[in-house]
Amino acid sequence: MSGLEIFPIDGIPEVRAGDDLAGLIATAAPDLRDGDVVVVTQKVVSKAEGAMAEIDASDPRGHKALVEEQSVRVVRRRGDLIISETRHGFVCANAGVDLSNVDEGWAALLPEDSDRSARRLRDGLRAALGVEVAIIVSDTFGRPWRRGLTDVAIGCAGIHAIVDLRGTEDSRGRELQVTEVCVVDELAAAAELVMGKATGVAAAVVRGVESSWLGRGEVHGEIVRPPQEDLFR
Amino acid sequence: MSGLEIFPIDGIPEVRAGDDLAGLIATAAPDLRDGDVVVVTQKVVSKAEGAMAEIDASDPRGHKALVEEQSVRVVRRRGDLIISETRHGFVCANAGVDLSNVDEGWAALLPEDSDRSARRLRDGLRAALGVEVAIIVSDTFGRPWRRGLTDVAIGCAGIHAIVDLRGTEDSRGRELQVTEVCVVDELAAAAELVMGKATGVAAAVVRGVESSWLGRGEVHGEIVRPPQEDLFR
Numbered sequence: 300m301s302g303l304e305i306f307p308i309d310g311i312p313e314v315r316a317g318d319d320l321a322g323l324i325a326t327a328a329p330d331l332r333d334g335d336v337v338v339v340t341q342k343v344v345s346k347a348e349g350a351m352a353e354i355d356a357s358d359p360r361g362h363k364a365l366v367e368e369q370s371v372r373v374v375r376r377r378g379d380l381i382i383s384e385t386r387h388g389f390v391c392a393n394a395g396v397d398l399s400n401v402d403e404g405w406a407a408l409l410p411e412d413s414d415r416s417a418r419r420l421r422d423g424l425r426a427a428l429g430v431e432v433a434i435i436v437s438d439t440f441g442r443p444w445r446r447g448l449t450d451v452a453i454g455c456a457g458i459h460a461i462v463d464l465r466g467t468e469d470s471r472g473r474e475l476q477v478t479e480v481c482v483v484d485e486l487a488a489a490a491e492l493v494m495g496k497a498t499g500v501a502a503a504v505v506r507g508v509e510s511s512w513l514g515r516g517e518v519h520g521e522i523v524r525p526p527q528e529d530l531f532r
Numbered sequence: 533m534s535g536l537e538i539f540p541i542d543g544i545p546e547v548r549a550g551d552d553l554a555g556l557i558a559t560a561a562p563d564l565r566d567g568d569v570v571v572v573t574q575k576v577v578s579k580a581e582g583a584m585a586e587i588d589a590s591d592p593r594g595h596k597a598l599v600e601e602q603s604v605r606v607v608r609r610r611g612d613l614i615i616s617e618t619r620h621g622f623v624c625a626n627a628g629v630d631l632s633n634v635d636e637g638w639a640a641l642l643p644e645d646s647d648r649s650a651r652r653l654r655d656g657l658r659a660a661l662g663v664e665v666a667i668i669v670s671d672t673f674g675r676p677w678r679r680g681l682t683d684v685a686i687g688c689a690g691i692h693a694i695v696d697l698r699g700t701e702d703s704r705g706r707e708l709q710v711t712e713v714c715v716v717d718e719l720a721a722a723a724e725l726v727m728g729k730a731t732g733v734a735a736a737v738v739r740g741v742e743s744s745w746l747g748r749g750e751v752h753g754e755i756v757r758p759p760q761e762d763l764f765r
Binding site for chain 1: 608622718722724726754762
């Protein structure tokens with residue numbers, strides 16, 4: 300496999316509920332090509348879909364109540380920090396409720412179904428530009444045992460979430476033990492490197508992705524671990 | 533910030549204990565430039581450093597005993613799967629003991645100190661090519677709640693492991709809540725996308741990384757969560 304290019308999509312304007320996000324991306328990135336992976340941050344997807352809640356940002360109790368409302372299970376709690384499971388099965392801080400880069404008095408929630416959001420963006424970009432791209436909806440999560448946040452995929456379309464290399468021979472010709480690589484999380488992380496929180500860049504393109512990874516895929520069914528195989532509930 | 537390029541370093545030969553890994557990388561990638569981030573997989577670092585153990589691969593008890601020897605604490609156990617903490621503070625499956633892509637009868641262990649390994653590679657590439665690059669030593673870890681593996685950094689040099697955007701204003705001019713991005717994990721993940729387990733490519737270059745991220749950094753002190761702030765012990 301040869302190299303990848305990753306570049307930000309500049310010029311997506313402020314997004315409001317009801318906006319045609321695929322159209323805004325198409326206008327900002329008219330040179331998208333077949334096989335490109337377009338990574339779009341959860342924040343603009345939630346804004347376009349109106350997945351927002353009014354909140355009194357000066358009242359910590361309001362934020363806490365909203366986080367609990369968005370949670371199906373609290374996993375850990377320490378001080379103001381709540382790590383909980385959302386109804387989508389994601390385990391993250393504050394159930395994905397986010398006060399940054401939104402209007403005063405509002406909080407962004409996770410999209411209702413980020414895989415569906417990704418499919419719609421893929422359809423919209425096909426309609427607008429005549430291209431077959433893959434879409435990843437990304438969000439910024441913490442993780443146990445390691446400090447710092449990384450971006451992961453919360454939805455995808457047109458790409459397998461996990462590429463299963465189990466059974467592929469290693470370079471010695473022996474069978475590999477387990478190598479199920481979560482390529483959409485790696486792509487979300489890679490895209491974050493060119494976006495940056497403070498610059499307001501809401502999408503990026505990864506060009507050159509292995510074509511065998513493209514196809515039907517979703518985060519919900521492929522990545523979210525069902526309770527019976529989860530050792531960290 | 534503009535874009536990134538990521539490309540594999542082909543042509544690193546089979547690595548043996550005592551080999552000059554920086555020299556092998558320099559020969560395979562003579563065009564490295566100042567500011568490049570070179571991501572090197574743990575496997576070749578361990579081989580070059582002789583961080584290997586003899587093992588009877590046909591005897592599962594031998595593997596299990598080695599995993600327990602490499603662990604300071606077992607975090608979870610189910611069937612043959614052991615998730616444990618290594619003496620470096622990493623929590624991962626099988627304490628990093630790896631049987632793939634090594635000679636029959638041997639297992640690769642984690643390097644004794646991967647930050648030191650990264651510093652030595654950085655010094656070696658400066659000596660060989662006269663360039664100031666950053667180094668990340670990467671390994672493939674699973675994670676709770678999400679299926680699939682991703683590459684993370686287990687050592688680094690010449691780059692901050694975590695870029696602290698706390699206090700940077702968001703695009704509305706309000707202070708961001710918390711945005712400490714673990715850029716070395718995102719770079720390790722990005723590099724994995726061009727390496728691929730079965731192809732034997734052991735290193736990759738990320739070119740175009742934000743220059744303010746470069747500087748003194750380490751995985752051990754920056755990323756490994758101390759027990760008192762770890763909610764998932």
